[in-house]
Amino acid sequence: MPVRVNTTDPAFLDILQDRYSGFLGSAERAEIEFDVDVTVPVYPVPDIGVRVTQRLGRWSLQAGDFLAEWEPASRTGRIRQTANPYSIDAVLRIVHTLVLAQQGGFLAHSASAIRNGKAFLFAGVSGAGKTTISRLAPPDVTLLTDEISYVRKQDSGYIAYGTPFTGELAKLGENVSAPLAALYLLAQGSENRIDPIPPGEAARSLLANLLFFAEDEELVQSMFHSAFEFVSRVPVSRLTFVPDSRVWELIG
Amino acid sequence: MSRLYVARNPRVAARSLDGEMMIMSGRDSTLFTLNKTATILWQSADGTTPLDEIVEHRICQEFEVEPAEALHDAETLARELASHEIIQISEEPIPQPNPAAGESR
Numbered sequence: 001m002p003v004r005v006n007t008t009d010p011a012f013l014d015i016l017q018d019r020y021s022g023f024l025g026s027a028e029r030a031e032i033e034f035d036v037d038v039t040v041p042v043y044p045v046p047d048i049g050v051r052v053t054q055r056l057g058r059w060s061l062q063a064g065d066f067l068a069e070w071e072p073a074s075r076t077g078r079i080r081q082t083a084n085p086y087s088i089d090a091v092l093r094i095v096h097t098l099v100l101a102q103q104g105g106f107l108a109h110s111a112s113a114i115r116n117g118k119a120f121l122f123a124g125v126s127g128a129g130k131t132t133i134s135r136l137a138p139p140d141v142t143l144l145t146d147e148i149s150y151v152r153k154q155d156s157g158y159i160a161y162g163t164p165f166t167g168e169l170a171k172l173g174e175n176v177s178a179p180l181a182a183l184y185l186l187a188q189g190s191e192n193r194i195d196p197i198p199p200g201e202a203a204r205s206l207l208a209n210l211l212f213f214a215e216d217e218e219l220v221q222s223m224f225h226s227a228f229e230f231v232s233r234v235p236v237s238r239l240t241f242v243p244d245s246r247v248w249e250l251i252g
Numbered sequence: 253m254s255r256l257y258v259a260r261n262p263r264v265a266a267r268s269l270d271g272e273m274m275i276m277s278g279r280d281s282t283l284f285t286l287n288k289t290a291t292i293l294w295q296s297a298d299g300t301t302p303l304d305e306i307v308e309h310r311i312c313q314e315f316e317v318e319p320a321e322a323l324h325d326a327e328t329l330a331r332e333l334a335s336h337e338i339i340q341i342s343e344e345p346i347p348q349p350n351p352a353a354g355e356s357r
Contacts, residue, residue, distance in 0.1 A: 198270060
């Protein structure tokens with residue numbers, strides 16, 4: 001989803017262009033627009049967690065390092081933050097979770113990649129192997145992300161998109177997309193194998209890996225039902241692997 | 253002794269998948285997976301059927317259990333589910349705006 005970011009701070013603009021290189025395009029195609037007020041840093045940054053609340057059609061996003069507003073009706077918002085790319089990164093992730101939740105899509109803690117025209121998600125908590133399986137990908141694999149996957153619902157299926165949201169690999173995904181063929185729940189073990197898992201466990205595992213911040217009952221319900229819709233349409237399996245490239249012989 | 257009425261909280265999301273009932277709190281996104289007894293209780297919690305009738309007609313029919321013991325366990329379970337705001341409990345019937353509210357779709 002193209003996002004236009006307006007700032008009067010040339011140094012911050014340089015930071016953004018560097019941070020999101022590979023994901024830059026025409027401002028005319030923007031579906032979301034943010035004005036960013038760059039402020040002077042205050043130390044220490046208050047540790048207040050993240051709060052995402054909605055009132056009268058306007059979302060408020062608040063954390064120690066940013067304060068933002070987002071109005072879905074006008075698709076515009078304002079961010080007040082220091083010149084820290086991680087702050088705008090967090091705001092953009094949150095806003096995407098809000099938009100996608102209303103469309104049956106989501107952001108998930110998972111690596112994702114394209115092989116032979118099909119996309120695959122590799123989900124797991126920190127340490128499950130998202131970065132490892134991304135690092136082991138052979139040359140014919142296009143990496144979409146090693147950390148945060150972007151999934152949109154389209155017709156009767158789902159499309160996975162590349163994201164600039166990186167994990168330990170610190171390598172941006174490619175700005176491409178493909179129909180989603182499978183979701184693998186990662187587990188590291190003594191052999192490479194794929195095992196089916198019951199639908200209930202699939203739904204629970206997916207829900208546990210979704211990024212969601214909003215304190216909003218209606219949106220929580222949308223996200224919940226979207227997860228069940230997803231597992232009814234996309235095969236979900238457990239991928240147990242040893243950390244070497246042979247695991248990719250099972251994928252695609 | 254007063255009777256206890258139970259009603260599904262329409263503010264939670266619920267789905268049944270392969271016989272497993274999963275419920276998510278709309279308030280804090282906590283996910284619950286109900287066991288078989290809790291699932292029967294949830295499905296029967298229409299706000300107008302007293303808990304003792306649910307126990308007699310649904311739970312005792314499903315499990316080999318003494319009615320008095322089953323009712324005691326069901327009351328404990330109902331209070332626990334209510335503490336998580338999955339259901340509401342009252343000593344009076346609980347009006348429901350929509351009998352199917354919160355149920356899986």
